Amino acid sequence: MGWTRKILRVDLTRGTCKSEPLNMQWAQDYLGQRGLGTKYFVEEVDPKVDPLSPANKMIMATGPLTGTPVSTGGRYSVITKGALTGAIACSNSGGYFGAELKFAGWDMVIFEGKSPKPVYLSIEDDRAELRDAAHLWGKTVWQTEEIIKKMHQDPQVRVASIGRAGENGVLYACIVNDLHRAAGRSGVGTVMGSKNLKAVAVRGTKGAGGIRDPKAFMQAVTEAKKVLAGNAVTGQGLPKYGTQVLMNVINEMGALPTRNHRDVQFEDARKISAEAMHEKRPTDGKAHLVTNAACFGCTIACGRISQIDESHFSVVNKPEYWGASGGLEYEAAWALGAANGVGDLEALQYANLICNEDGYDPISFGATVGAAMELYDLGILTKEQIGMDAPFGSAQALVKLSEMTAKGEGFGKELGLGSARLCAKYGRPELSMGVKKQEFPAYDSRGIQGMGLAYATSNRGACHLRGYTVASEVLGIPVKTDPLVTEGKADLVKAFQDATSVFDSAGICVFTSFAWTLADVQPQLDAACEGGWSMEKLATVGERIWNMERLFNNAAGFTAKDDDLPPRLKTEPAKTGPAKGKVSGIDKMRPEYYKARGWDEKGAPTKETLKRLGL
Ligand code: SF4
Numbered sequence: 001m002g003w004t005r006k007i008l009r010v011d012l013t014r015g016t017c018k019s020e021p022l023n024m025q026w027a028q029d030y031l032g033q034r035g036l037g038t039k040y041f042v043e044e045v046d047p048k049v050d051p052l053s054p055a056n057k058m059i060m061a062t063g064p065l066t067g068t069p070v071s072t073g074g075r076y077s078v079i080t081k082g083a084l085t086g087a088i089a090c091s092n093s094g095g096y097f098g099a100e101l102k103f104a105g106w107d108m109v110i111f112e113g114k115s116p117k118p119v120y121l122s123i124e125d126d127r128a129e130l131r132d133a134a135h136l137w138g139k140t141v142w143q144t145e146e147i148i149k150k151m152h153q154d155p156q157v158r159v160a161s162i163g164r165a166g167e168n169g170v171l172y173a174c175i176v177n178d179l180h181r182a183a184g185r186s187g188v189g190t191v192m193g194s195k196n197l198k199a200v201a202v203r204g205t206k207g208a209g210g211i212r213d214p215k216a217f218m219q220a221v222t223e224a225k226k227v228l229a230g231n232a233v234t235g236q237g238l239p240k241y242g243t244q245v246l247m248n249v250i251n252e253m254g255a256l257p258t259r260n261h262r263d264v265q266f267e268d269a270r271k272i273s274a275e276a277m278h279e280k281r282p283t284d285g286k287a288h289l290v291t292n293a294a295c296f297g298c299t300i301a302c303g304r305i306s307q308i309d310e311s312h313f314s315v316v317n318k319p320e321y322w323g324a325s326g327g328l329e330y331e332a333a334w335a336l337g338a339a340n341g342v343g344d345l346e347a348l349q350y351a352n353l354i355c356n357e358d359g360y361d362p363i364s365f366g367a368t369v370g371a372a373m374e375l376y377d378l379g380i381l382t383k384e385q386i387g388m389d390a391p392f393g394s395a396q397a398l399v400k401l402s403e404m405t406a407k408g409e410g411f412g413k414e415l416g417l418g419s420a421r422l423c424a425k426y427g428r429p430e431l432s433m434g435v436k437k438q439e440f441p442a443y444d445s446r447g448i449q450g451m452g453l454a455y456a457t458s459n460r461g462a463c464h465l466r467g468y469t470v471a472s473e474v475l476g477i478p479v480k481t482d483p484l485v486t487e488g489k490a491d492l493v494k495a496f497q498d499a500t501s502v503f504d505s506a507g508i509c510v511f512t513s514f515a516w517t518l519a520d521v522q523p524q525l526d527a528a529c530e531g532g533w534s535m536e537k538l539a540t541v542g543e544r545i546w547n548m549e550r551l552f553n554n555a556a557g558f559t560a561k562d563d564d565l566p567p568r569l570k571t572e573p574a575k576t577g578p579a580k581g582k583v584s585g586i587d588k589m590r591p592e593y594y595k596a597r598g599w600d601e602k603g604a605p606t607k608e609t610l611k612r613l614g615l
Helices: 024-030 033-044 097-103 141-152 188-194 214-230 232-241 243-252 274-278 330-336 345-358 362-377 395-407 411-415 419-425 449-457 489-506 510-514 518-528 535-556 567-571 586-597 607-613
Strands: 006-011 016-021 058-062 076-081 088-093 108-112 119-124 127-132 158-161 175-177 181-183 197-203 289-293 303-306
Touching: 006 127, 016 127, 024 033, 024 535, 033 058, 033 076, 033 088, 033 108, 033 489, 033 535, 058 097, 058 188, 076 097, 076 181, 076 188, 088 175, 088 188, 088 535, 097 158, 097 197, 108 119, 141 158, 141 197, 141 345, 175 188, 214 232, 214 518, 232 243, 232 274, 232 510, 243 274, 243 330, 330 345, 330 362, 345 362, 345 395, 362 395, 362 411, 362 419, 395 411, 411 419, 449 489, 449 586, 489 510, 489 518, 489 535, 489 586, 518 535, 535 607, 567 586
Parallel strands: 006 108, 119 197
Antiparallel strands: 006 016, 058 076, 058 108, 076 088, 088 181, 119 127, 158 175, 158 197, 175 181, 289 303
């Protein structure tokens, strides 16, 4: 489909919606979605802006392959300055919303200002208007989607909305589309809530057209789908076990952060693994996993649809949670489970449902609960302050705290600020396990050294989806590297970061990169889009996007000292497993990485680098 060449600009302050032509030179330089959306953002927004002020903008952007027959081509991204981090934020989501936005004829939607009252944006092909959302304010994501579909009398309308977390100022609120797919990290939903924007409802009937060379495109798409089907991870592992297939693998290699990173192996990992999801429960004889699921156009289908045991304490007398719903994925299972020492699969799924229902990031939430449990363990937080006993391993506390955070009640309000602000408030900032105020995902930097560097230098704060060296260091994709050494990791991290920038900007899911390299993406992009998309051009575009994001963060006030890991990971060696005795080698890797990037010792791109990349 390439680009529709049209963007929608929504002025929430004035209540206007206007169509503009897409800047095609920028499309050639930044491709789409993450890259192109960020280009618009950095051109229009002061890096020093308060993320929750009307001067911050929020962009929903599709890629040139969104809505096409390319496998996984249903993605969209939300670009803004993150409420949790104060850094550039770009959160990517699957489901069906992104493709529908493209079918309605829009490459991206730019939201600016702040509405004086709650509104939602309705898009039906070319027609876009802001509508009153007073009756939707205070509703969950699930309620909002149902009400909008009924109001529009159209079950095909796709909805992306915030829940109560985004309204209540939870700093890691998500934007959830299609009930359980989310632009999840950095608080993009918090920014949306600060603008009094409850939802975007879109219906498109234009379909996918405008492919540059349809015959070459379909040939490239068919070949690339064969590669996915023939790969052990994308053809077998992910469809059968989902991302949670990693739980036992990462635990065995001693890289599963446990109890707020005190430990690197979790004794109950098996109980919350993909394998456990398949087993029949002794209580009701049913397996937790109901089926797998796919986002738009995806031939991998890694999604999980599960059902909680109706007799479990979390859902007794709550039939609204007895149906099948999304989860558990690996990152959520880890953050809600091992990070807190909780090995109760049903409790994890319940907390995950609450995160989906009210729109907040289970990674940041789970990790913040882990920090609170450590503060409780140390006697810094008391039962009275939290409102309950909250030792590591308490499924009851996890369940209750998820409800309190969703509603903004009691200690849930403090949890909603994230671990960095929580730990700082109680005088132990070093106990927050994250980078740039964003919590780590599910890999310990002592056991997988490259991930430590990827976390420290990630432009949106600690994140696995900005440079997933686990592929190489654990799975041997595209080549196996030793997870315990620092040598060569600077170049490895840079290569993953630049390639991921291209995947994220094309409109496809980064999970394809378990099987595809840029050489598989290039013929699909080149046949779909005008402009001649060679491998060299893609490599330059990826590096350009990374440096553009870095320039924004540097101008926002971030420095080399923000490219660091918490002291625990540098001074407390891993206690067990293959990484026993290891600490992170971040201080050795950081200068090597700056050099590989063409940055000076302060982490700023040199003049030569900027010139080479056309920045
Ligand atoms: S691989 Fe999974 S997350 Fe990615 S598009 Fe397919 S179902 Fe969605």
